[in-house]
Amino acid sequence: MPGTTRRSRVIHAFSHDVSGMLDRDVIGRRGRRRRVREDTMTQSTRPRSRGFSRARRTLVGVTETAILLSSVAYLFVGEFWTLVVWEAVTLVYLLGGLVATWPGHQVDESKSALREVERWSWLLPLVASVTGAYSAVVALVAQADGGGALLFAITASIGVVLSWTLLQVGFAHTYWAADGGGRRRGVRFPGKRQPVLIDYLYFSFTIGTAFATSDAQVESLGVRRVVMLHSILSFFYNALVVAVAFQVLQQVIRN
Template sequence: MIRPKVILSRAMEAGLVVVGLAVLWAGDPNDWLVVWDVLAAVYVVIWAVRLLRNRREDDPEEWLAEVQGDWAALLAIGLASAVGLVAVVSMIANVDEKFGAPAKAVAAVAALLAWFLLHLGFAEQYARTYYALLPDRTLAFPGSEQPNLLDFAYFAFTIGVSFAVSDVETHHRDIRVQVLVHSVLGFFYNAAVIGVAVGVVTGGR
C-alpha cells in the first residue's frame, strides 16, 4: 500500500511541473515563479525534516517506505526540477527590461531549488537501488554497515558538487549507470545555475 507521504510527494512534484509550465507560458511569469519557489521550498524542507529524523539505527524498511518507486519516481522529481530550471533560464533569456531586485531574488532561489531537487531525487534512487540489490553491497560506505538516508544524500550531493564519489566505493554496474547519468545531468545543471547567476547579475541579456 502506498503511504500518504509518498502520495503527497508525487502530488507536489506534479504541482511543480504544472506551475513550471505556467512560468514558461505566462505573459508575466514572476508571480508563477514565486509559487514554484514556495512549492519547491516546502518540498525541500519536508525532505530535510525526514533526513534529520532519520537515524543510523532506524529500520531501513521504515524509511524506505517513504521513498517508494523506481526510475519513474526519479523521473517525476527530475522533471519537476528540470521544468523549474528551464523556466528560470527562459525567463532570463527573454526578459526585455532590467530585472528588479525582487525578480532577481526569485530567479536565483528557483535555480538553487531546482538544483537541490535533482540531487534529492538521486539520493532516494541510490537508496532504493542499494536495498533492492541486497545482499550484494552495491555501495560501500566507510563505517556504515546499514546506510541510511543521510548517507545516500551525502553520496548524491558529493557527486552534484564535485562529480566524484569521495570515500564511497561503487561495486555494481547498476549503480555506476546511475552515477554516470547523475554526473552528466549535474554538469548541465551546474552550468545552467551559473548561467542564471550571470543573468541575474547582468539583469537579463
C-alpha cells in the same frame, strides 16, 4: 583428617558457587550495558513502522505532485505568480524532507514500494532540470529588459538554485531506490550499518558538486549508469547556474 577434607570440599564448592554467581552477575551487567549502548547507537537508524512509511509515502507523493503541476503551470503560463507558487511548494518540500531525513531513521519500505519509487524517481530530476533551464532563460531575458523586470530576474535566479537542489534530491531518491533502500549495497558506505536516505543525499550532493564519489564505493552496474548520467547533467547545470548568477548579479550592481 577426613573431617578436614570434607570441610575443605564444602568450602571449595561454596566458593565455586559464589564465584559463578558473581561471574554471571558481571556478565549480565556487561550485557545490559552493551544493549543500552547498542540501543543508543542504533536509535536513529531503527526502522520505522509500515504505517509511518505509508503516511510518509502519501505525503511525499502529494507534495511531488504539487511540484510537478506547478512546474507545468510555470512552463506553459510563464507568469510571475506561477513561479512564486512553484518556488514556495519546492521550498516546503525541500525543508520538510531535510527535517524528516536529517535524524537518519531507517525507512522500512516494501519491495513493491521501492519498485514504484524506482519507476518514477527519474521524473523529479527531469522536471527540475527543465524548470531550472527555463528559469535561467527567464532570468537572462528579464535582466536584459531591466526596469521592473529585475524582480522577476532575481526570483527566477532563486528558482534556478532551487531546481539545482531539487535535482540532487531527486537523484538521491533514484540512488536509494536503485539500491533497494540500502539492502543491495550497490553503493557501499563506510561502516557496517545499513545505509539510510541521508547517506544517499550525501552521495548525490557530492557527485552534484565534485562530479565524483568520495568515501563511498559504487559496486553496481545500474548505480554506475545513474552516476554517469548524474555527473554529466550536473556539469552542464552547474555551468548554467554560474552563468545566470553572474549575469543577474551584474545587472543588480549596474542598477
